[in-house]
Amino acid sequence: xxxxxxxxxxxxxxxxxxxxxxxxxxxxxxxxxxxxxxxxxxxxxxxxxxxxxxxxxxxxxxxxxxxxxxxxxxxxxxxxxxxxxxxxxxxxxxxxxxxxxxxxxxxxxxxxxxxxxxxxxxxxxxxxxxxxxxxxxxxxxxxxxxxxxxxxxxxxxxxxxxxxxxxxxxxxxxxxxxxxxxxxxxxxxxxxxxxxxxxxxxxxxxxxxxxxxxxxxxxxxxxxxxxxxxxxxxxxxxxxxxxxxxxxxxxxxxxxxxxxxxxxxxxxxxxxxxxxxxxxxxxxxxxxxxxxxxxxxxxxxxxxxxxxxxxxxxxxxxxxxxxxxxxxxxxxxxxxxxxxxxxxxxxxx
Amino acid sequence: xxxxxxxxxxxxxxxxxxxxxxxxxxxxxxxxxxxxxxxxxxxxxxxxxxxxxxxxxxxxxxxxxxxxxxxxxxxxxxxxxxxxxxxxxxxxxxxxxxxxxxxxxxxxxxxxxxxxxxxxxxxxxxxxxxxxxxxxxxxxxxxxxxxxxxxxxxxxxxxxxxxxxxxxxxxxxxxxxxxxxxxxxxxxxxxxxxxxxxxxxxxxxxxxxxxxxxxxxxxxxxxxxxxxxxxxxxxxxxxxxxxxxxxxxxxxxxxxxxxxxxxxxxxxxxxxxxxxxxxxxxxxxxxxxxxxxxxxxxxxxxxxxxxxxxxxxxxxxxxxxxxxxxxxxxxxxxxxxxxxxxxxxxxxx
Numbered sequence: 001x002x003x004x005x006x007x008x009x010x011x012x013x014x015x016x017x018x019x020x021x022x023x024x025x026x027x028x029x030x031x032x033x034x035x036x037x038x039x040x041x042x043x044x045x046x047x048x049x050x051x052x053x054x055x056x057x058x059x060x061x062x063x064x065x066x067x068x069x070x071x072x073x074x075x076x077x078x079x080x081x082x083x084x085x086x087x088x089x090x091x092x093x094x095x096x097x098x099x100x101x102x103x104x105x106x107x108x109x110x111x112x113x114x115x116x117x118x119x120x121x122x123x124x125x126x127x128x129x130x131x132x133x134x135x136x137x138x139x140x141x142x143x144x145x146x147x148x149x150x151x152x153x154x155x156x157x158x159x160x161x162x163x164x165x166x167x168x169x170x171x172x173x174x175x176x177x178x179x180x181x182x183x184x185x186x187x188x189x190x191x192x193x194x195x196x197x198x199x200x201x202x203x204x205x206x207x208x209x210x211x212x213x214x215x216x217x218x219x220x221x222x223x224x225x226x227x228x229x230x231x232x233x234x235x236x237x238x239x240x241x242x243x244x245x246x247x248x249x250x251x252x253x254x255x256x257x258x259x260x261x262x263x264x265x266x267x268x269x270x271x272x273x274x275x276x277x278x279x280x281x282x283x284x285x286x287x288x289x290x291x292x293x294x295x296x297x298x299x300x301x302x303x304x305x306x307x308x309x310x311x312x313x314x315x316x317x318x319x320x321x322x323x324x325x326x327x328x329x330x331x332x333x334x335x336x337x338x339x340x341x342x343x344x345x346x347x348x349x
Numbered sequence: 350x351x352x353x354x355x356x357x358x359x360x361x362x363x364x365x366x367x368x369x370x371x372x373x374x375x376x377x378x379x380x381x382x383x384x385x386x387x388x389x390x391x392x393x394x395x396x397x398x399x400x401x402x403x404x405x406x407x408x409x410x411x412x413x414x415x416x417x418x419x420x421x422x423x424x425x426x427x428x429x430x431x432x433x434x435x436x437x438x439x440x441x442x443x444x445x446x447x448x449x450x451x452x453x454x455x456x457x458x459x460x461x462x463x464x465x466x467x468x469x470x471x472x473x474x475x476x477x478x479x480x481x482x483x484x485x486x487x488x489x490x491x492x493x494x495x496x497x498x499x500x501x502x503x504x505x506x507x508x509x510x511x512x513x514x515x516x517x518x519x520x521x522x523x524x525x526x527x528x529x530x531x532x533x534x535x536x537x538x539x540x541x542x543x544x545x546x547x548x549x550x551x552x553x554x555x556x557x558x559x560x561x562x563x564x565x566x567x568x569x570x571x572x573x574x575x576x577x578x579x580x581x582x583x584x585x586x587x588x589x590x591x592x593x594x595x596x597x598x599x600x601x602x603x604x605x606x607x608x609x610x611x612x613x614x615x616x617x618x619x620x621x622x623x624x625x626x627x628x629x630x631x632x633x634x635x636x637x638x639x640x641x642x643x644x645x646x647x648x649x650x651x652x653x654x655x656x657x658x659x660x661x662x663x664x665x666x667x668x669x670x671x672x673x674x675x676x677x678x679x680x681x682x683x684x685x686x687x688x689x690x691x692x693x694x695x696x697x698x
Contacts, residue, residue: 077486137426
């Protein structure tokens with residue numbers, strides 16, 4: 001087992017990260033706790049863990065809705081949770097985001113332990129303190145920045161991960177390779193790569209936990225990606241949306257003259273393993289409308305993270321994002337609409 | 350005009366505090382903003398301010414309910430707010446707490462400006478970064494710690510404050526005198542006292558913004574106070590509840606041998622101006638049940654802040670609260686049930 005420490009600037013809480021195999025059976029969990037798990041994780045690990053620790057378990061659908069958030073509040077009140085009760089969130093990225101939001105707001109914050117059981121949640125959702133609820137007006141529109149006390153990454157939970165879920169996680173690792181750490185780019189996926197991807201994200205968010213600048217690079221691929229995800233009524237898996245968005249935003253970086261054609265051609269290669277398909281009923285107008293929910297926007301103007309080469313996002317004097325002219329965006333969408341098929345059967349949703 | 354700066358430990362945001370008269374007409378407000386005001390403040394100041402700044406105004410009932418919070422989210426989405434839009438909360442403590450919670454969670458936090466228009470909100474709710482929503486399971490059960498960018502205290506807004514509201518604010522100033530600053534105790538209420546009460550709270554919350562210890566002293570009077578408020582179905586004004594709670598918890602401090610009878614007799618004097626009446630249908634059993642919603646509890650055990658003399662809360666090795674034995678609490682409730690009448694007509698609700 002490896003142990004890391006996340007100490008974000010200006011955060012009252014530091015996070016201990018436990019990484020290895022067989023961790024769910026170890027004595028790493030507090031007894032004064034409740035477990036919130038998505039349906040799959042509850043079945044596979046939650047019931048056992050709850051019975052071993054003798055703590056209450058809430059099994060919840062993996063939608064980050066306000067209704068599910070209220071179910072968590074009601075559950076915490078019902079089991080008489082207090083400010084010292086640990087909320088253990090167990091499952092994929094959605095339950096991690098949702099339960100972390102509930103933990104951050106119940107009694108103004110109770111201790112949180114994240115136990116991600118998907119690759120995407122391990123390398124992305126569980127790291128960085130972002131919590132979220134989706135709303136009719138935008139994905140992750142409600143949320144907070146709240147650091148967990150511990151993150152327990154048990155690689156054994158990945159043994160039953162479906163193929164689609166591996167691709168989801170891979171999309172975020174590729175993105176991290178594009179914007180920050182070229183040694184993550186297009187590597188063979190093993191335990192070591194997972195650890196390195198986590199460390200890369202930790203190193204970004206420790207320096208800028210509240211997203212005043214550098215942290216924005218993690219949004220690369222997410223402006224177009226979230227737009228597509230929203231268009232699909234959240235049926236497109238997040239990782240797929242990020243893959244589609246990353247490649248398109250790499251194209252946009254080339255379009256505005258930041259990235260070379262040669263580098264872009266390199267970037268395309270690993271994305272061939274993804275089903276590059278637009279959501280059913282896609283129109284450009286709807287996509288642009290959807291993208292207006294992006295949290296980087298200023299007024300009605302969209303801002304994008306840009307890359308200069310594999311492993312390097314553009315700083316733009318510390319802002320790490322810039323406006324894009326409509327004709328630049330349109331040129332990329334022209335390309336995307338040809339390059340990505342509309343055969344949604346390929347994308348598995 | 351006086352200007353103070355609040356710099357809480359480990360907070361990414363510092364707060365500028367503007368204090369004086371005529372401030373609502375000054376150029377202290379950003380133009381990229383929305384105003385959320387309670388009904389009275391909207392009528393008296395909000396409409397003028399919104400029209401002068403040419404920004405949208407949402408007029409909201411002064412209940413800290415989740416429904417009102419959702420109205421604020423919907424309004425922010427509808428007026429196309431982004432992460433740079435300032436939320437100006439204008440009114441009493443409830444709208445300050447509620448709108449601040451919405452600001453702290455919309456897009457994971459947008460800049461917040463508090464403009465308290467009641468004495469209670471000036472000396473208490475607006476200072477310290479606590480945001481809150483009431484739930485069926487407890488008052489302020491959902492919330493966050495989120496510091497505003499600015500607090501604008503215009504004393505001119507107090508000119509139309511009803512008598513009951515003055516008493517509400519006075520209860521929090523007296524509490525601050527009991528636990529921290531004896532020079533606030535039982536003084537004539539003027540501009541200078543308001544400023545000193547704000548400064549006392551600032552000095553506590555700067556040292557312990559996340560309530561790991563010292564900040565707990567501000568909860569003096571609130572364990573019994575919130576219990577009574579909850580019993581009254583939130584019809585008892587917060588300040589009245591704090592007055593009733595403070596005097597009862599001073600009695601409890603005497604009961605456990607921390608405070609002398611002589612000091613307690615002194616403490617009783619200013620509380621004679623308050624209508625010391627229990628909520629309609631009060632029973633001890635219900636009060637004890639209500640108090641279990643208190644956020645200082647551990648499991649089912651209630652913890653109380655205690656005072657040793659006027660101006661000094663007990664440290665209890667830095668915990669600033671302690672368990673109370675049932676017989677100690679019962680002795681104080683015996684006294685309270687005799688000393689406080691049940692004539693609710695006196696209390697004005």
